Amino acid sequence: MKELLRRFAAWCGFFRCPLCMEQSGNGCNEVCQECRKKLPLLPVQGRCPGCGGRNDSALAICQACLEFPMRPYIDAVAVMEYTGKGREMIRNLKFRRSPEFARPLAMLAVEKLAESGIYFDVIIPIPLHWQRNLVRSYNQSELIAAIIAAETGKPLLHGLKKILPTRRQAGLQKEQRQRNLKRALAVKDPSFSGKHVLLVDDVLTTGTTLSTAAGILMKNGAASVRVLCCARTPLKRNSYVAKEKK
């Protein structure tokens, strides 16, 4: 029935591709084949487990990740690089109040997750502080996580909450940023204890947010944490003061 409705919607020309607004979005707002070719999608095989990006070193993690201390999550999948059309999609979702970009991003994530074969029991999004939630009226990571949950049949859990708004982290020292974040995040629903968690965020820049969140989950009894991000900022070496605006 769902499939029939989807085909009908595609035939009617509903739910166009949100990037070009011309081609049919497969009846459910997905990116069309033409636009898909322009996306900076990252390969799943041979990825760096620290950031989900390409592993450009002969070691277990990529050169950029070598700068960072061990992260408390064991694997990461990144859908694409935060450049070009990929960046455009995320910026539209995040800053231009276009929630219709959540579905195509989540569908690409579902594809990459299946390809990676990583295992998880529950899905937890990186939370937004309620003040920012009020301004934007939705949390982009939560929208994406909810669609992944619906598509994979795994429960969405609001395991974390943001108790303090974090200001722009740009320009701060790594240690200071980590301290700020640690104070800002807290456990909301502890039922992830004993479970394998998939932590979802929109953009991974330095991985500080995901690392801090994963650390809190592990400390509160998560069996393991793996990470999914929609886009990974191409990182120049020694440049971790990149913007991490939430």
Ligand SMILES: [Zn+2]
């Ligand atoms: Zn298109």
Ligand SMILES: [Zn+2]
């Ligand atoms: Zn890496």
